[in-house]
Amino acid sequence: MESVFAILAEPNRRAIISLLISSQQSVGEIERRLRMPQPTVSKHLRVLRDAGFVEATVDAQRRLYRLKPEPLQELDAWLAPFRQFWPTHLDALERHLDRVEPPIPTKQKTRRGK
């Protein structure tokens, strides 16, 4: 479970991280808001903490978890060399995201005009 990507591959972990954007949260708050069993939350938080995505402060029995930026910055750094490929600007992306990619027929070479 080394890489930043492997950590983020888990949807529930991404949900937790996204939830923490607004502010720090206790385990119980995360549990309620994401409707996730408590052990599940704790286990994912453990993974996220070990990977440096979050840190916790102890508040009596509660633990308040908050984001740490470093791993996400690392992700951004990884992404950087690819930015040269992007078309002009963000508008093309939004068009793409709402569309389903059609399957690619490998059969014949139909040449179609546009």
Place this chain on the structure above:
Amino acid sequence: MESVFAILAEPNRRAIISLLISSQQSVGEIERRLRMPQPTVSKHLRVLRDAGFVEATVDAQRRLYRLKPEPLQELDAWLAPFRQFWPTHLDALERHLDRVEPPIPTKQKTRRGK
């Protein structure tokens, strides 16, 4: 295997994608440069193609694979809300990681206080 993150969780797939930054490559070239068995390369390319990370053109028996930007832009879009957490000045990590960054003039976004 839906999410962009799940696709990128595999180190060999990241290696392939990073290799394709320089230019398009045939399966055989990828195989040689990454010292990966040919079926492994083909299988990962299949996953990458299905997920829209790459596309291929047929050149006789060869297939030339090249990058497609959309999924990586999607990743960047996911990352966007987290950028507000990054330290305003460059800290040690960012200096360390940013050596890879090409000299692209970065457009400064409007900064939002909380």
Place this chain on the structure above:
DNA sequence: CATATATATTCCTTGACACGTATATGCTCA
């Protein structure tokens, strides 16, 4: 046609990991 080359696919095994359930640890307060 036969053969070589390039790539894709299939089958099988194995290991990682996410989940549920149960239980453990730890803190607070009466």
Place this chain on the structure above:
DNA sequence: TGAGCATATACGTGTCAAGGAATATATATG
């Protein structure tokens, strides 16, 4: 001290995906 809440961990189980070996498909060439 004990009760009760908040969080963490242990264990067993099922699923899914990656890797290796073998084979299939497709194209070029002699």
